[in-house]
Amino acid sequence: xxxxxxxxxxxxxxxxxxxxxxxxxxxxxxxxxxxxxxxxxxxxxxxxxxxxxxxxxxxxxxxxxxxxxxxxxxxxxxxxxxxxxxxxxxxxxxxxxxxxxxxxxxxxxxxxxxxxxxxxxxx
Numbered sequence: 001x002x003x004x005x006x007x008x009x010x011x012x013x014x015x016x017x018x019x020x021x022x023x024x025x026x027x028x029x030x031x032x033x034x035x036x037x038x039x040x041x042x043x044x045x046x047x048x049x050x051x052x053x054x055x056x057x058x059x060x061x062x063x064x065x066x067x068x069x070x071x072x073x074x075x076x077x078x079x080x081x082x083x084x085x086x087x088x089x090x091x092x093x094x095x096x097x098x099x100x101x102x103x104x105x106x107x108x109x110x111x112x113x114x115x116x117x118x119x120x121x122x123x
């Protein structure tokens with residue numbers, strides 16, 4: 001059993017952040033071997049935060065559908081539900097990253113405006 005969504009998310013975030021940790025990338029890729037299709041593949045290949053959020057949401061829908069199809073007495077059922085909790089938590093973390101990035105951009109815009117107010121440029 002593997003947390004395909006989390007490993008794909010790790011790869012997607014490595015892409016977005018420009019992380020070059022080869023061993024972490026190879027580990028995630030090996031965990032996903034044979035499972036790179038649909039939202040998992042798209043998530044692993046994401047290159048922007050918006051793409052990460054979109055593909056993670058699609059992967060969550062697939063996971064929820066898998067849980068709905070799994071009988072509650074199946075030995076894998078509890079693991080699937082635990083996986084869902086972990087992936088939802090990761091989704092919230094990605095949302096916080098996106099919000100923080102947008103706050104940084106807004107702050108830079110404000111700093112730029114204050115700089116020009118303080119030191120006007122004659123044109």
